[in-house]
Amino acid sequence: MRKLLFFVLALGTWGIIAAEEKEVAKKANTCYTESVEIAKGSSFPVKVFVDNIDTLAGMQVPIYYRSEDVKVVCDSVTFQGSRCAHFGLSDYKIEPVGRTVYFAFIYMVDPNQEVAPLLPGDGLVATLWFTAPADMKAGTLTLESGPNAFLPNPRIDYGYHFWTPSALEVDCLFKGGTIKVK
Numbered sequence: 001m002r003k004l005l006f007f008v009l010a011l012g013t014w015g016i017i018a019a020e021e022k023e024v025a026k027k028a029n030t031c032y033t034e035s036v037e038i039a040k041g042s043s044f045p046v047k048v049f050v051d052n053i054d055t056l057a058g059m060q061v062p063i064y065y066r067s068e069d070v071k072v073v074c075d076s077v078t079f080q081g082s083r084c085a086h087f088g089l090s091d092y093k094i095e096p097v098g099r100t101v102y103f104a105f106i107y108m109v110d111p112n113q114e115v116a117p118l119l120p121g122d123g124l125v126a127t128l129w130f131t132a133p134a135d136m137k138a139g140t141l142t143l144e145s146g147p148n149a150f151l152p153n154p155r156i157d158y159g160y161h162f163w164t165p166s167a168l169e170v171d172c173l174f175k176g177g178t179i180k181v182k
Contacts, residue, residue: 028173029054029162031061031125033143035177041134043075046143046179048103050083051122052172057165058087059118059172060104063128067141070181072130074101083123088115092126101128107165117165132181143176 030051038044048061065072077092079085088109093102103126107117145160162172 027053029056029170030173030175031059031145031162032175033063033128033177035180037180037182038132039182040132040136040138043129043131046128046130046177047124048126048128049123050118050125050172052118052162053120054162054164054170055120056118056170057108057163057167058104058106059125059162060102060160061126061174062100062102062145062160063176064098064100064144064146065130065141065179066099066144067139069137070139070141070179071099071136072132072141072179072181074099075129075131077101077103078127078129079103079105079125080127082125082127083118083121084125086115087118088113130179132179136181138181140178140180142178145174145176 032049032051034047034049036044036046048063050056050059065074073096074094077094079090084090084105084107087105087107089104089106091104094100095102105118105125108115160172160174161169163169
């Protein structure tokens with residue numbers, strides 16, 4: 001009876017430890033977009049969020065909105081109301097042929113200005129504005145990210161990067177949402 005009781009307790013303890021390890025392994029810096037459902041002929045926003053466990057000094061995020069059937073147009077990117085709105089440098093570029101939008105932040109560019117880095121938390125970092133032409137096909141496209149947003153450049157890397165105030169690059173997962181056009 002004691003052996004059975006010991007075995008059950010040991011098995012239960014192992015299960016708790018395994019569950020805790022799995023929970024710790026799940027948490028990571030993550031950039032993600034919302035999914036939207038829109039009508040043809042409309043303009044619409046897609047919000048981009050970052051859930052970070054590390055304090056971040058900057059990020060650069062290329063997002064691809066590529067589909068053979070669903071051809072939305074990216075019009076602009078806004079940072080108002082975002083967690084990075086106060087950063088020293090915020091920039092974006094839209095490459096319509098490759099259907100890529102790229103944005104970047106650096107929290108401090110002038111040491112005389114006091115700007116806080118992006119502390120751990122979850123929230124909005126950018127809003128992408130798109131138009132769905134009235135004559136386009138209905139369908140769904142998945143927003144994706146990758147290593148380089150534009151043609152390779154020997155001096156500038158437009159890839160997906162996140163870094164800390166001590167200039168250490170940290171991993172950040174990307175979870176793309178979808179744009180569903182009715």
